[in-house]
Amino acid sequence: MTGTAAPADTGSAALSRLQLLVNRRLDGLLQGDYLGLLPGPGSEAGESREYRSGDDVRRMDWPVTARTTVPHVRLTVADRELETWLALDLSPSLDFGTARMLKRDLVLAATAAMTHLTVRGGNRVGAVVATRDGGLVRRPALPGRREAQGLLRTVARLIDDADGGRRTGPPDSLAGLIDALNAPPRRRGLAVVVSDFLDPPERWGWPLRKLAVRHEVLAIEVLDPYELELPDAGVLELVDPETGVRHEVRTGDARLRERYRAAAAAQRERVAAAIRAAGARQVRLRTDSDWLLDLVRFVAAQRHRRTRGGSR
Template identity: 75%
Template sequence: MIPAGATPSGVTPARTEAVLSRLQLLVTRKLDGLLQGDYVGLLPGPGSEAGESREYLPGDDVRRMDWPVTARTTLPHVRRTVADRELETWLAIDLSASLDFGTARMLKRDLVVAAAAAMTHLTVRGGNRVGAVIGTGDPARGAGIVRMPARPGRKEAQALMRAVARTGTRPGRSDLGALIDALNRPPRRRGVAVVISDFLAPPPQWGRPLRKLAVRHDVLAVEVVDPRELELPDVGVLAVVDPETGQLHEVQTADPRLRRRYAEAAAAQRAEIAHELRAAGAAHLRLRTDSDWLLDIVRFVAGQRHARTRGTVRAPRPAWVEGGAR
């Protein structure tokens, strides 16, 4: 919902260039050096390509046992892994009408573009390839999915971000399940998949495609939230309009019971979203329009690294590599 009379953000070339220039400066200054090595990312770990074998040592992952060598030598061996020389990252970006909403520092749409810029910056170096699929609204109303092929290089990444920022939205909600499934078909090389959305669509719609995606790729889900989606302020009668359907509603926010029920329903909805993301095996990053999103990304990266160092998080089959080839 957005306040009645408010208009969604306009997507003009001048505004796009100004926003992207500022984003590039912010991301470069604050995220450069955050992760060291040739391959950087939010899900650090060993490589995914098979390498040489060595004798088993206590603490080695038994899932990497090299049984043929073990049988020949009668001593347990494990297979080392090396990093892929080229990482392929795909972004699934939800730009449905519900993203044209914001009551704090920025619109949710602007935060989606910022998150996409940060993910692109973290993965594009070293000849890595970045591509995107974008959902622009309800397919029944003439919208659909825009595909941008994965290409290496910073210039290509900047062109991709300009295209994302200039993509307009149409009425209706994108089919988030179909958007995620666009990364499953056709099958792509193993890599990283980043899904950026407010995830307001019913979890049964997108949960299964996300689980299928996580079988082959490392998945990062970036959830974009505005504080007014979590609780209502006490401002009397508030006229709001649904950006996806155009329906107008009047809400009496002075009623404390209404505000309490709203907050409880919103908390339950977010808990269901978090549960579905965990069940799919996706890393979950929540960004809010009223907080420092770059600081949230830095904290998320540090938390992921610390948890894996201490062994408190089950390491998934990784595709992003910390420290380059091993």
């Protein structure tokens, strides 16, 4: 397999190759020790530094701000044991893919990378998985590489067991998936939502906001290039994997392709706006790009953002 693709199948051999790929490339590209993809807010007060655009206003250091007349935020020391929860969307819309992999394979790849990045230092990793039938499968947050590998095998099995049928569960399953991380209350940590976010933001935006009140939240959006623009391929028969409804689309119509591109761009912007409004961070992974490199760039940007600038 190449360094940019996840395996098309999810057997044990393919899963082992995926883990080997993640381990080699992440360890090679991310030098130095790190506690996780995002260190987490922590609970122990640290130093103060000047406020920068994008900082959480809830961490304003008002005494220092009053003394210096310059806005400052109070940093916190990340807990050594970070609890990470993954909310994984495996609904039928993830069965789509026109490039190097299906979107559901990209979900597994992102899960492998996340577990590798957060399992160090005794950190605990757990997951809630939304299955095709609208059910939820839970894996408790436990420390250790063996438990992380067990979590990956569970996700791979759920993907492998999918029969390609349409959704039979409720249409707002993404909201239910996110709410599964809100209750019961869990210790503060990192919550990662992996989905294509095709459900309307009006359904899952508020649960995501509630989640971000207690946890640092990362939204990993998985995309396929043909979800953003249609190719000029004549008449195509498209099937909605969620409902089974079929549509005949004349992709040779340039005006139709432009309307589709504009509507898709507007949809993705609504998703991004809802994630920003919730106070979460977002990274997009595409089936036609080097998803590991995209993750590495995001991690490096987060580490730089947290360490740049002088402290007071």
